[in-house]
Every structure is written in C-alpha cells, then in structure tokens.
Amino acid sequence: MADAELVMLKMEGICKRFPGVVANNGVNLDVRAGEVHALLGENGAGKTTLMSVLCGLYHPDAGSIIWKGHPVRFASPRQAAALGIGMVHQDFKLIQRMTVAENMMLGRQTRGPYFDLREAARMVERVSADFGLPIDPRTPVRQLSAGMQQRVAILKVLAGSPDLVIFDEPTSVLTPQEAESLFKMMRSLVASGKSICFITHKLEEVMSIATRVTVLRDGRVIDTLETRQTNPRELARLMVGREVLFTIQKTPCAPGEAALGVQHLTTAGAPGQVALRDLSLEVRQGEILGIAGISGNGQNELAEAIAGLRPVLSGSIKIGGFDTTHWRAEKITDLGVAYIPDKVRQNAVFLDLDLTHNTIAKSHRGAPLAPHGIFRMRVIDGHVRRLLTQYRVRAPSPRTLAKQLSGGNLQRLVLARESSRAPQLIIAANPTAGLDVGATEYVRTQLLEERDRGRAVLLISADLDELLALSDRIAVLCSGRIVGMVAAADADLEEIGLMMGGARAAEQPCA
C-alpha cells in the first residue's frame, strides 16, 4: 500500500450556498493516499454538494482545495478530471440513447473535430480489459441494467487515470451481491494506489469498506473518525444529532381478512413488453406486505394496475370483496384505495399550484367539497387547514405553492390527503426516498399506525432495510413475477438478494 499518511486532498473551509439553503458551511475534509474515505450523512447534509464542488461541477463561495500539495480552482469537471479527480454519480449521468463507446468518448479531448467510433470502441475495450470489467462498446446504454450502467460510468472515470475516485451512493440500485462485487473492485483500486471517497447514508457500508469516515450534518462536519475506532451506534448519533432508535417497536401482526387479492395478473409495460407475468399475491387487513426487488422489475406496473391506472391483460384484482380488475381509477379511489406513488414531486403533487389544490386532490369530485361539481370554498378552506395542521405540514398558508415545500413536508401533505380518506388499502412506493431521518421516521410511523388501525398496506421499496423493519411479510419481485415470499422475521438478507437478482428463479436475470 502507498504511504498511508500522505495527504492527497485537503478541502478547507468550503462554503456553498443555494437560494434559501446553505449546503456547505465551512467544511474541512482531507483524504489520504490509498484510503477509502466515507462521507456519511443523512439526505440534505451536504455530502453530494461537497463532492460536486470537488469534482468541478460547482464553484465554492468560499474556501480552498489543495490537491497534491497545490491549491487548485476547477472551472469545470473536465479540468478536475484532467488533474486526476473523477466522480461516479448516483444517477450515472450517461446519455441513455447513445452507445457505451459514444458515452466514453464524449467530452474527451480528441485530436481533431472528427469523431472516430472505431477508436472509441478500441478505447472501451482497452480500459475494460485493464480493470477486469467486461462490457460491449456497441450496446446502447438504455439497454443495460443498472449495475452494468454503473460499470460504464466507472469505466468512464477510470479511463481518465484518476488518482481520486468519488462514488455517490453507489449501492442504491444494486443487489447485495452486486454491492459486494463493487466493494471488491474498490479494494483492488485502492491496492493499486488510488484513493476513494464515497458518499453514503448506510452505516454498515461505512463499517465494512471505509478506512475513515467524515460525518456531515446540516452542512457542517461533525467529526472525522477511523472506522475501526467507532461503531454504528456512535456514527448514527453523530449523523442525526441524537440517539436513534434502531428497531421500530412493532406490535405483533394480527391480520384479518384479505383486503387485496391479486390472481395471475398480467399487464403490459413499455410498448411491446409484458411487465407483470402471472403475478399473484394477497394483502390482509392489519398487515404490511413488502415488495422487494430491483427497480424496473414491475413495481410501478403492479401499483398502477391495482390502483386502476394501468389496463390488465389477464388475471384479476379483488379489493374489499369487489372485483376491481377493470374499474376506473376514480372508482377504485372511492372504494377506499390510497396510492402514494414513487417520485412524489413528479407523480403526486402539482408543484406550480398551491397547497389547497394539492390537498383536495382525489377529493375534488362530489360531496363534501364539490357537490354537483361546484366547489364550496369555505368548506374546502377549513378542510385544508385542518389537514395541514393535523399532519404538521410546515407552510405559511394554504396559498403557498407546493414547490416551496421541502421533500419531507410534501410527503406529509400526500400522506395527509391519502390517509384522511380512511382507505382500506394503502399502496406506497418508495415513500421515504430522498427524505431526511426525521421525515423518514415520520412516514414509517404513519404506515405502522395505518396497519395498526386494521388497514392493509402494500409497501414497495428499493430499501431492503426499510422492508425488513416495517413489513410483516416480504415478497420478492423479479421480471414481473413473485419469486419468493417470506415472513419478515425469518428473512435472510442474502437469500432475498439472490431472489432479487434472479438466481433463484429459472428465468432471465432481473434488470
């Protein structure tokens, strides 16, 4: 290993402000040669901003960066890459429609204006051979799985021969097995003399792979520790600022009748493809059924089919004793089904409209708010204010535009409008994605309370820990089928990971 005490990077007093928020407030960070340095913090702590400043995407408002002993100022990511710093983004930042080779060539200094595709393909093959990560240069990126796309993003960074590689939440789209191979690759990179900085909010990852960890909270550095001298509990306390309960107290499950029954469901996905194949499951009153799986294996289609937003090709859906297979979405909503979709900002709220508009969604037809299609403004106003207060949505007034609310508050609003309709079935897809710890705990507590009230909850999540903590039973979705069903108490993480990856089904691999 290289000289472990040699400091490659020093960031001093970094400040970065955005309208309305100070993302980084005087952050100090140093990274040594040959180490894996984790950047730990909850959503919104400032980790991605700090690394974006480092790799040249943002300019800091204050502070300095000293790289290999010299002060530097990056005007662009290209400059940072030229000096040896590369970043693998959480969303990969690849051009989906272009091929692997074209993505690798983009932005690189070429000898002339001519774009040589054969040269690009040769380069891809060279780099992938160097690092033992095989990939076909001619494949369009959008045809690759998440894990393979990440490989392309990594190769793109490695092709620039960087000395420091930054990873932003790299395991969020991987199965446990894929995450393990990623860590193996990181260890070999470090062994070859590179330094790694990786952003995460997962404590176990920090403990398993990192040499040192810097904890960020609210834009400031709380502490930097050697991982062998600390433990998850201490890290969690530093990350959140108070003692965090690791296990949510859950009353034992006392399920009632089946609230939702799905039998042999087949639906279409993208044009020409089948998304769900012969899928069957059941959710009973008073229980939470978790759906595990790599995103893109039919989760959205399942939720939409149940909610009446996607036509069913064959099979049946029964809710509360009614056959709702071909019902319209409005009718299903009136029956008592709440749907909190994935990506709330995009799919569940109207950012340019006010909170009143957003809160009365789904209740905007008929009594009591709109008898005969005409709004009763006083009633609506009282209803909205009552809900916003009851669910503690922090906003100046119901006329505030939704886009001015934080993610946590938006999620509260969506929960408020869905729960207040007293649904018998709640479908929630990735409800805590992108939320800070406080909001995440709130959402999870709400879901448990609904369950305790005797409602049925179908929880779809890419976060296995969340599923394990909240669900009573867990079903694994792969290629549009349920490939396994276990009780949460007996769940084996590795087994679930294998099922997610398709190893347990004689089928094409998932995603």
Place this chain on the structure above:
Amino acid sequence: MEQSWQQLLSASFLLALLSSCVRMAMPLLLAGLGETFAERSGILNIGIEGTMLMGAMAGFVGSRLTGNPWLGLCCGILAGVLMALLHAFLTITVVADQVVSGLSVNILGLGLSTLAFRAFFGLSGQTVKAPGFDPLLIPGLSQLPVIGPILFRQQVLVYIGLLLVPIAYFVLFRTTFGQQVTAVGEDPRAAESMGVDALRSRYACVLVGGATAGMAGVFLSLGELRGFSELMVAGRGFIAVAVVMFGRWNPVGALLAALLFGFVDALQLHLQAFSITSIPPQVLQGLPYLVTILAVVSGVGRGFIPSALCVPYRRGQ
C-alpha cells in the same frame, strides 16, 4: 380551359412537376436543416416563420440596394441569425418558455419585416424589383434526360441546399461537435458533467437554424417569388418544423420529408393551372396544410424525438 387527363400524365407535365417539386422543397429543406440542429440540441424554434420573413425582406432589400443578389443573400442570413439570437437568448439564457418565445419572434418578424419594407420602399402600390437568382444550368449535367431538367437547371440556392444535406449529416454524426449536440439534446445535465458546454452548443445550433431560415427566406424573395409581401411565407416555417419531425431529426430524413411536402405543393400549383373538373382553388391550396397534419398525426419520428426537447434547462440545478 379544360384539359384532359392524358395531358396530365404526359412527360412534359411530370417533368415540370418534379422540377417544381425540388424548387418548392427548398425553403422547407433549408429551414428544416437548421431547425434539425436546433431541435437536436433541445431547443424548439417555432419562430422560423417570422425569421424566414425577415430573411426574405432583408435579402430583397439588400439585393435592391446593392444590386447584387449575393449581398442580398448575406443580408438575409444576417437577419435570420439576429432573429435566432433573440430566441436563443430568451430560451437558453433567460430560460423562458420556448413556445412563447418562438411566437414572439414570429410576431416581431412580421412587424419588423413589413415595417422595414415600407420604410425603404413606401406604401406605393407599384411593384418593386430587385436582382434575383436566375436558374443556373450546370454544364453537361443539365443535358441529361429526365434528371437534367429536374435537378440541374435550378437556381444556385437549390444546389446549395442539396449540398448542405451531406454536410449537415457529416457534421451531426461524424464530428465531436455533432455528438455533443446530440448528447445535449438528450440530457444536458449529463452532457455538462462530461465536460460539454451545453449552453454554447445550443446557441450554436439555434443560430445555425436562424441562418438557414434566413436563406430559406431569401430563396423565396429572390429566387422563387421575386418580391416581398407579408403573406409570402404562408406557413412554410411551421411546415418546416413538421419536416424536422417527419424526417426523424436527421438531415437525410429532412430532405425526403421536404421533397414530399414540396411535391404536394408543386402538385397543387400545377393542378390549379389545369382547372381539372373545376376543383375549387382553395381545396388545392389547402393540400399542403392537410398533408402536414397527416404527417404530424402519423407518428413518424416519434421514437426519435430528442429527450430534452422543449425542457427548460438551468445550469447548476
């Protein structure tokens, strides 16, 4: 005068028709090639109509004042670039709505062009003349049977337009600039993270679009119609946007689409001269617009739309 159907299918009629087809396709092709670049980079410019009008006016005025149609062409291109600069500034720097910006460019183009024309030549009814482009016969090739009259006895601007197709294709698909443009039109944020200057690429493409739209306008005022009136573009700018889509955002596709629309335009023009079975002229005049609607409804090109087209992009989140 009634003509017979046989005369309709005669060789001379068909040759004239195809020759007109190439001519009428040119404004659509020229404007469409530039707009292909603009839309490939993610910017929709429905202001081409007003830009073409400005180009037509500037070209005509420039040619009249200098006596040289080539200088008129330069004026037309310049006018197109200036109009496009306004649209580019509004959509790329101000990040205003692209449709609204395009509409305002159209309105300004209509007003400025007619105002400037009247300012130079007054409100008098007499027709003003300016030196234009006469058909240029390519020696040798123009004598070839069939394709001679169709392709090689056209005006210079037609040859320029046809030559621009392989050039545009090469630039778009074989150069770094072209690859960067495509990347920016798919995902400007990802492209910028790879070191591409998305804003600069977009400006370049929109300005190219303005230049070719200006050329298309000059083709109308100095080549085809020889004059200027505020009704002379007659929706060709909007049809050019349909050409881009129908051509799948590809220069060669744009050529084929322009030829198709040009054929319909030529057909209605020649049929009007024939007054076959008293088809009312309005029906024939409406054919190009109807065909455009059919083209847009057909869904050709839908899978090729640049993913970031018309999506506002602001740097640095």
Place this chain on the structure above:
Amino acid sequence: MTDPESGQVPAEPAARAQDPSWVHAHHVADAVLRALGSLGMALSAIVAAIVVAGGIIALLGINPIEAFRAFFVGSLGSKNGIAEVLVRATPLALAGLGVTVAFRAGVWNIGAEGQIFLGALGAALVGIYAPPLPQPLHLLLVLAGGFAGGALWGGLAGFLKARFDANEIIITIMLNYLGILLVSFLVTGPLKDSSGLIPQPQTVPLPASAILPKLIPATRAHTGALLALLVAFLVWFLLKRTTLGYTLRSAGANPDAARHIGINVKRAVIIAMLISGGLAGLAGANEVSGVQHYLTQDISSGYGYLSIAVALFGGLEPLGVILASLFFGMVLVGSESMQRAVSVPVYMVYIIEGLIIVSMLLRQLAWRRSK
C-alpha cells in the same frame, strides 16, 4: 400521533382556521397583492415597449411625440374612439379567454384564428338560414352556432392530440390556414351573395333578428362587449370554482400527477379544446353578428394570433385578459390613428405586441435573479 421531528405545534393556525372572516380577509389580501404584482410587471412591459416603439418611429423620421399624441387622441379622445376600442377589444377578449382555458390545461392552442373563422361561419349559417325567430332566441342560436363552429375546429385538434399524441402546435396552425381557406371557398362560392350589387365576395346580410344590438348609439360598439364580460366571469368560475376546471388545471400543471389522481388527461385535453375553440368561435360570431352583419373572407384580420398575446399578457387570468384586450384594442385603434395622422405604418402594432411579450419574458429573468 408522534412527531419526533419537532415538539411544538403552533397554536395560532389551528385557532385561526375556525374564524371565517379572517380566512376571507386573507384571501382578498392575497389576491390584491398578486394582482398588484402582475400589474407592475405589465406596466413595466408596456413602458419598455413604448420606449422601443418610440425609437423605431424616430428612426422612420417621424416625431414620436406627434405620433403618440395621435395614438391617444385617436383611441381615447372621443366617443367614437372609445367605441372602436370596445369593438376591437371584444373579439380579442373572447378568443383570449379561449386561449387561456387551453393554455391552462396544458394545450398549446395556436389555432384561435381558424376557430374564429369557423365560428363566424357557424354564426352566419344560423343567422341566415334559420327560420324566422324573435330576436332574443335568434341571437342566442347565432351565438350557439358560433360556439359550435369554433368548438368543432378546436375539438378536432384536441381529438388528434389526444388520440395520436400529435403536436398540437403544428396541427392548430395548419387548421388556421385550412379554416380560412374553407370560409374563403364558401364565401366566394356556395354562400356568395349573387345579387351583384357588391363587388366583394360576401354572404347575404344577416336578418335584423340575428344582429347584436348597439351598445353606444351612433357608433359601432355593440353588446358583444357585455357578452365578453359575462364570458370572462364564466371562465373564471369554471377554472377556479368547479371540478371540471380543477381537472383542466391539473392536467395542465402536471399530467403525470393528474393521471395518478385519476384524471383522464386525454379527455381533459379534448374538453379544453372544445371550450377554447368554442370561445374563439364566439369571437367570430361576434364579428359577424355585431360588426359586419355578413360573412366575408377577412372577417378576422389577425385577431386570433393577437388574442394569444392578449392571453399571455393577461397572465392567463380572466380579469387580466379583459384588461389586456382593452389595452390591445386601444393599440389597434391608436395605430390606425397614427397612420392617418403622421403616416406611421399600421404594422407598428405587431412590433408593439412582440415587444410586450419579449419584455414580459425578460422580466422573468430579472424576477428570477432577484430571488
């Protein structure tokens, strides 16, 4: 309900929520502040446009002061001038309200011009060929015919967009040309007044029972202006106070979210275009029944495109559209007066219109920078 995030629940909002008068006052204060903000933006746009227009006039060798004096005197300085302003503003308001409904629903309806023509056609057909009827009923039917004609043309575009996911900008613009050609064909052909007295092609005049009564005697101003006010109120009510309006606005603000709350976005698009086209059709009916009293080939000379600028300048709000239509009406009349008095060409109106939109867009930049 546990909330680990914070301890306190602010007591005030809960108490206030019970007090209806406070709620009402808050609404009004909000509305006034927002209106003032929009007004400020509009005024600065107008000032900018005037300055640039004045510059262009000066470049033409004309004294801007003289020109603007002619502008204001001609438009607001006499009973006739104000009447003319109302005459011009009415179709702009009606079509502008139609554009507002469409834009709010997320549909780019650029086809107001064609819809006006079809509405004029519908109104003329009902006016001329209906059996004899008392005036109120006949007028009502004429207006309904106008609405129907425009709704047909708009609904066609809406259907094509919903069914084929086609680009409505191109389709509505193409339908403009087709609508104008259709009316031209009919007016010079089957519907032509062949009594031979009038050289220009037009239909026979509408019977008296189909004509909108005058508003200001001895002028061209007619009760269509009152119709526009009524329609503005109806549009406001529709958009802000009904479930249908909620559906349309949701579809326009975020089609994905609208779909997820059970709204049929395709149906919303078609309904929006039917209403939008219908309102533009009312503008056409207005021109036939109130102004011209017969149908001609140029029943509208650009009102459709102008109405888009009116709608945008009015901030896509019914009250704003009324004010903007009055302003643009004033600009139209003033421009003609400028042409007569000091020979400033009428096309100035397009420049002013374009400049207003451009300066509105630039205001967005300044406003965003200041945040």
